[in-house]
Every structure is written in structure tokens, then in C-alpha cells.
Amino acid sequence: MNDFWPLLKKYYFLFLLLLLVITFFARNNCRNVREVAAEVLRMPVQSELNNSDTIRFSRNDYSYELTPVYGYEISGLIASKMNYQAFSLEKFEKVFPLDLCLIWGSNVANGAHRNREVLFSQDCRWCMVWVRQAGIKFNYNELSNNHLLISDPGLERKAKSLLVGDQVKIIGKLVNVKANLVGKPGSFDAAHYTLKSSTNREDKGAGACEVIYVEDIEVLKKANVAADFLFHISLYAIIGLVVWKALRFFSIIKLE
Numbered sequence: 284m285n286d287f288w289p290l291l292k293k294y295y296f297l298f299l300l301l302l303l304v305i306t307f308f309a310r311n312n313c314r315n316v317r318e319v320a321a322e323v324l325r326m327p328v329q330s331e332l333n334n335s336d337t338i339r340f341s342r343n344d345y346s347y348e349l350t351p352v353y354g355y356e357i358s359g360l361i362a363s364k365m366n367y368q369a370f371s372l373e374k375f376e377k378v379f380p381l382d383l384c385l386i387w388g389s390n391v392a393n394g395a396h397r398n399r400e401v402l403f404s405q406d407c408r409w410c411m412v413w414v415r416q417a418g419i420k421f422n423y424n425e426l427s428n429n430h431l432l433i434s435d436p437g438l439e440r441k442a443k444s445l446l447v448g449d450q451v452k453i454i455g456k457l458v459n460v461k462a463n464l465v466g467k468p469g470s471f472d473a474a475h476y477t478l479k480s481s482t483n484r485e486d487k488g489a490g491a492c493e494v495i496y497v498e499d500i501e502v503l504k505k506a507n508v509a510a511d512f513l514f515h516i517s518l519y520a521i522i523g524l525v526v527w528k529a530l531r532f533f534s535i536i537k538l539e
Contacts, residue, residue, distance in 0.1 A: 296524060299517045306514035310507045313362055313396040313403075313448040320450045320503035322358035323387050327427075327484060329457070330354040338458070338496060340434050344466025345476075349432065349458040349496055353482060357429070357493075358452040358503065359385030361445060362396055362412075365405035373471050379432040381442050382492075383451075384410035388425040395421050396448075408492065424485045428492040430478070432458065441500055448506025454499040457482060 330353060338349040361383055368380030384405055386396060395401050400416040410428030414421050431453075433439040445451060460478040468474070480494035505511075 296521070299521050299524070302513060303517040303521060306510045306517065309510035310514050311364070311447040312507055312510075313360060314399065316360065316396060316448045316450075316504075316506050317394075318504060319360075319391050320358070322452055322503055323360055323391050323450050325358060326388060326425075327355065327357035327359075329482065330356075332456070338434075338456075341465065342434075344464060344468070344472075345462045346465045348461045349456075350461075351456040351458050351496065352480060353457045354455075355457045355493070355495055356452065356454050357385060357387070357427070357495075358450070359387040359427075360391050360396060360450050361447050362386045362426070363403040363405045363410060364445065364447050366443060367408075373469070373473075379430055379494075381431045381433075381439075382408060382410070383429045383431065383445070383453075384426065385429060385451075386426045389420070389422050390425045393420050395419065410492075423487065427481075427484065429453070430492055430494045431497050432460070432494065433497045438497060438500060442497065445500075445502070446506060446511065449502060450504040450506070452501040452503055453495060453497060454501075455495045455497040458494055458496045460494060 332351055332354050335351045338347075338351065340347050363384035365382045365384075366380050367382070382405055384403055390396065398416075398419060400414065400419060401421060402413045402415065404411050405428070408428070408430065410426070412421065412423070412426060431442055433442060457480040459480055460476070462476040462478075464472060464474045478494055479490065481491050483491075
């Protein structure tokens with residue numbers, strides 16, 4: 284123990300970098316979730332709408348028309364999360380960059396998310412699950428990939444802050460989307476897009492994703508709180524060290 288602090292002082296940057304990498308992966312992890320909110324054991328609720336007026340807005344050089352088809356409320360555990368905004372080449376996708384792969388009901392009650400033989404991943408707007416061992420109970424009708432459309436900036440920031448393992452309730456409307464280019468197109472931008480929401484929890488494959496116009500998000504239970512805290516501490520510490528080193532470097536040059 285007496286040798287630890289001298290080593291920490293000498294290699295503090297590497298220590299912080301290692302902590303950052305470890306906690307980056309640990310904070311997005313559903314394997315450790317044991318406490319389950321009662322809401323995530325229930326089926327999503329799809330309801331008839333009293334008001335199905337078209338929702339219109341413009342963003343990223345596209346005008347959007349959303350046709351609500353049902354009211355929708357889903358509570359689930361985030362098994363996987365993908366933000367397409369960072370690497371998407373299409374302006375259209377940047378309007379709803381976030382997809383959440385949610386599980387609920389028996390999948391959560393049976394602890395399928397904790398089993399390392401059950402793997403979740405997302406790509407190309409799909410959510411995929413692999414059950415690699417016979418005998419593991421997994422209900423594919425209690426999993427869905429959800430495309431989130433959010434017009435409120437504060438609500439969008441809240442959605443992007445969600446982590447794998449968090450248990451959430453999403454309230455909004457299932458919508459069909461039409462988008463028309465009204466600005467200058469990029470190299471990969473089409474003039475028109477359409478996207479239709481699934482209205483059935485038992486469908487699979489292309490077209491099985493729910494397209495949700497989000498009106499509210501409630502975090503039922505946060506996951507990996509300690510890992511998330513240490514991630515931000517190490518991140519800010521590294522940023523602070525880099526800034527401090529840079530200021531010292533430029534001050535030395537100035538003095539010379």
C-alpha cells in the first residue's frame with residue numbers, strides 16, 4: 284500500500300485513462316441489473332387516439348409530416364442503445380438518431396439480460412438478439428427496437444443520456460413519417476423518405492420497429508450509477524489535466 288501512492292503520482296494520467304476505458308464499458312451494461320421496476324414487467328399499452336392531427340416540423344433541411352396512428356406507452360429495460368448521429372451520412376437520420384432496444388415482461392423477470400449467453404446488438408436500424416445456449420427462455424415478442432423522434436431539445440438530451448441497463452418509461456405516439464427535402468442536399472440525401480411504424484408486438488424482421496414520437500421519458504431505475512460517476516470523474520480529470528498541461532506549455536514558451 285505504501286508503494287501505491289508514489290506509483291499513482293507517477294502514472295496518474297495512465298491510471299485515469301484506464302479508469303475511463305473500464306468505466307465506459309461498465310456504465311453501459313445490463314448484466315448487473317437485479318432490481319426490477321414493476322412497470323417493466325407489463326406489456327406496452329397501445330391506445331386509440333382522440334386527436335390524430337398531423338404533426339409537422341422542419342429540421343436538418345427536411346420538412347416532416349408525422350401521422351399518429353396510436354397512443355403508446357412502453358416500459359422496459361434498455362438492452363442495447365445506438366446513436367446513429369455520430370456516423371450517419373444522411374441528414375434525415377439525424378432527426379431521430381437514437382434507437383433503443385427494449386425488453387420487458389418475462390425476459391426481465393427471468394433475468395435473460397443477465398445471462399452472458401444472451402447477446403444484444405444494433406446496426407442498420409435493427410436490434411438483434413442471439414441466444415447461444417439451449418434451454419434459455421427468451422420471449423422474442425417481449426423485445427422491440429424503437430426509433431425515437433423527439434422535437435423537444437431538452438427531452439432529446441435526456442434520451443441521449445440514457446444508458447444500457449436503465450429501466451425507462453416512454454410515452455408518446457406511434458407515427459408514420461413522411462420527410463421531404465427542403466434545403467440543400469448532401470451527397471447521400473434523398474429527396475423523399477417514408478417510414479411506417481409497427482403496431483404489433485409480435486411481428487419480426489423489416490418493418491417490425493416501433494416509430495415513436497416521444498412526449499415524455501421517465502427513468503424508472505438507473506443502472507451502473509457508480510460506474511457512470513467514475514466515468515465522468517475520470518473524463519473531467521483528464522480534460523482538466525490536458526488543459527493544465529497546455530497552459531503550462533504555452534506559459535513556458537511565452538516566458539522564453
